[in-house]
Amino acid sequence: MAINKWMKAALKALTYSEPDLKKNYKLYRAVNNVVVTPVKGIYKMNDYKIRLRGAEIPVRIFTPKERTSDEAFLFFHGGGWVTGNIDSYTKPCASLANATGRRVLSVDYRLAPEHPFPCGLNDCYQAARTIFKNSGAFELEKKDIILMGDSAGGNLAACVSLLARNRGDFAVKRQILLYPATxxxxxxxxxxxxxxxxxxxxxxxxxxxxxxxxxxxPDKHDLNNPYFAPLLAEDLTRQPQTMIITAEYDPLRDEGEAYGKKLREQGNQVVIHRMKDALHGFFTLPQRFVHVKKTYQMIEDFLLEEKE
Structure with missing residues (x-):
């Protein structure tokens, strides 16, 4: 459904009624952490911790009731690197697992401002490195691990792929970036x-x-760091097969699409979809919403095409 004048008026009112983020980020977190429990019986959930020197990175593993593929999503949540966690993303990840028949491994990286850049990226990278290096312990083959994230999580997925190529620790075959910040x-x-x-x-x-x-x-020199803004990376060769889904009415739309085009120009296989009439964050809506259903179908088509 297109955004008519009444819906636009409502969006405007909601936008201007929000509290100041920098002063109230803990309030935003509290609101995001109000968990709506998904329907019981559609999935199995297990919590796991990756232990590193000085930190533990929680990973929540969702197994659908009907598992139809050996593939799994390694998922990084959105929230502007400041809000969100595996609890607030339990419903989207459970729905993703159930809808696709694939397991979802959701990473609970540490948040800014308490843990600023590059802490969250390092957590995601170390989680990915551990899972790739020990894929058998997770009943996975390396080729079946798909990096995925939405918004800031899409940013982190793209940066993990770039970092993995540069360090040579592991090879990411496919990534799915939903309205990423790039x-x-x-x-x-x-x-x-x-x-x-x-x-x-x-x-x-x-x-x-x-x-x-x-x-x-906190260090504004990092604005030009490609591990923050991957669109600025000069060398984007040898990146994963990529699908990028943007939202029509999203300020991040064009930079996400520009990233996909730059990946393609440097020899990577890339699919770019713009979700018509969608707002930023649509993936976290309930599964019955048309944009969520379309996203699941796009994911299925992308993964099946890449197998052919």
């Missing part, structure tokens, strides 16, 4: 039309994106 310019004068056109009245504002980044990046 750039570093979310100002009113941004080069990206979507930032200028949809950055004020469509729930996720350009100001809130900048606030998230301020909390995540």
């Amino acid at each position: 750039g570093n310019d979310h100002s009113d004068d941004s080069e990206f039309l979507s930032v200028r056109r949809f950055g004020k009245e469509y729930l996720l504002t350009s100001k809130r994106i900048r606030d998230y980044i301020d909390l995540y990046l």
